[in-house]
Amino acid sequence: MAGFELSTPVSGLLCGLLFGFVLENAGFGSPAKLTAQFRFTDWSVLKVMFTAIVVAAGGLVLLQSLGWIDMANVFVPSSLLVAAAVGGVLVGAGFAVGGYCPGTSVVGLCSGRLDALMFLAGIVLGTGVFALSYGPALESLMAAGEVESGDSLSEIWGITPGLAVLAMLAMLVLIFMLARRFEQRAQGPVTAVQAMPGHE
Numbered sequence: 001m002a003g004f005e006l007s008t009p010v011s012g013l014l015c016g017l018l019f020g021f022v023l024e025n026a027g028f029g030s031p032a033k034l035t036a037q038f039r040f041t042d043w044s045v046l047k048v049m050f051t052a053i054v055v056a057a058g059g060l061v062l063l064q065s066l067g068w069i070d071m072a073n074v075f076v077p078s079s080l081l082v083a084a085a086v087g088g089v090l091v092g093a094g095f096a097v098g099g100y101c102p103g104t105s106v107v108g109l110c111s112g113r114l115d116a117l118m119f120l121a122g123i124v125l126g127t128g129v130f131a132l133s134y135g136p137a138l139e140s141l142m143a144a145g146e147v148e149s150g151d152s153l154s155e156i157w158g159i160t161p162g163l164a165v166l167a168m169l170a171m172l173v174l175i176f177m178l179a180r181r182f183e184q185r186a187q188g189p190v191t192a193v194q195a196m197p198g199h200e
Contacts, residue, residue: 020107029107031099031115033189038096042189043179050175054168061161071161076152081145098122 026048027033036042063069095101100108100119108116147156154164183189 019103020110023104023107024111028104029111029113029116031108034101034104035096035099036189039186040182041186043175043183044189047176047179050172054165054172057161057168058165061165064161079147079151080143081147083142083145085145086142094119094122 023029026044028045028048033042034045037045060069060071060074064071091101098105098115098119100116102120102123105116105120105123109120152161152164153168154161157164157167159167
């Protein structure tokens with residue numbers, strides 16, 4: 001239909017459903033598969049997520065080169081190193097202990113997992129506590145370590161976006177090679193049967 005366009009909530013919901021479907025079919029609704037990443041026996045999480053990042057970055061560069069997208073209109077949040085480090089440690093610790101991240105906990109819940117419900121409740125509670133305790137002191141801490149030279153790899157490295165994507169692609173290849181060695185040594189990755197409830 002002429003003039004038809006999806007609203008932001010609707011498009012976000014559709015993308016979320018598709019993303020959840022892919023995560024579930026990749027076995028990421030199971031903490032057995034997710035925590036195996038921290039034991040270096042199953043690198044599926046890192047391989048899938050890093051591949052998604054490289055594909056998205058390459059897609060943006062391609063669309064920009066075709067003139068279909070203006071990168072000036074693409075919002076890139078400021079790089080806050082302290083906030084990213086603190087958040088990464090907290091999320092990583094929760095991921096390692098509980099076996100879920102925010103997205104995979106929703107996938108696990110939709111798969112009928114009670115542990116995913118408890119994990120998701122903890123996320124909501126923790127987010128609420130953070131929001132209620134957020135003040136000038138915490139804001140200044142989170143704003144520390146802001147990168148002023150640029151908020152993208154191409155800006156920081158002083159190269160074109162295309163070269164930045166090629167560098168990321170090279171890193172992805174190295175990750176796959178390293179993952180293969182670790183998984184073969186540990187007789188991984190976690191199989192679909194092992195990822196089912198009751199097999200963790």
